[in-house]
Amino acid sequence: MTRYWKPLALALALSATAPAWAADCAVEIEGNDAMQFNKQAISVPASCKQFTVKLKHVGKLPKAAMGHNWVLTKTADMQGAVTDGIAAGAAKDYVKAGDARVLAHTKLIGGGETDSVSFATSALKAGESYSYFCSFPGHAGIMKGTLTLAK
Template sequence: MKRLVLTSLLLCLPAFAFASTCELSIDSTDQMRFTETELRVPAGCETVNLTLTHSGNLAKTVMGHNWVLVESDQLSAVATAAMAAGAANNYLPEGDDRILAATDLIGGGESTSIEFSVADLKGKDLTFFCSFPGHSALMKGAFILE
């Protein structure tokens, strides 16, 4: 009986291990690049805690970076709206439902984190990018929910 209970518990461990918050991190540089062009989230994750760091030295007014998640077909439109939103709004259009998650804008030597649910994002084609003016052409990547 004890062996059956232990076996049952061991079989359930993977489900419990992935049901919690999954941690991701990505770095950004003064060369207008993210260190990753693809971020993968395991299938069992319900929540993601993403940390963005800026390993450069330039201030956020000159070379600021953020991390913004959108459906891939919305990237261009959201990037354009972000530029219009301006620096006072961290280059993020206020209340825009197309933005699924976004960090604060940071400068060299800084970091920021965001926690968000991925429960409603499964099966969608997702892209992350930096919304600082002109950065989205180079600073973008695929966000894949496995």
């Protein structure tokens, strides 16, 4: 009877770690009413084919007053994407339609809301500098961070 326990224990141990593997290809980031993300850096494992970012607005203010989104660009493209996003307006989530500089973005959300975006990591290159930010007018100056593709 004990010879069955070892394979069973191994199977249970492996299945218990499976969600941790999946979690490596996703991250949750929070934005608040003080225009802050709770993470200043995100590292994407090179083993991930897709990566998911879940944005959670932990504040209470509505999106018209303190909306947040999560936008990813190459660092060199950030300012242009911010400027064009502001011109696009709230109806477009402050992201210019069809902007090739924008690698991924969530929709604009208000207090208590969440949104997620998944993107193919094949668009990322090791050693390239990427920035994420909130493109709501006036937020990108302080509400930003760096994203890297881990080796």
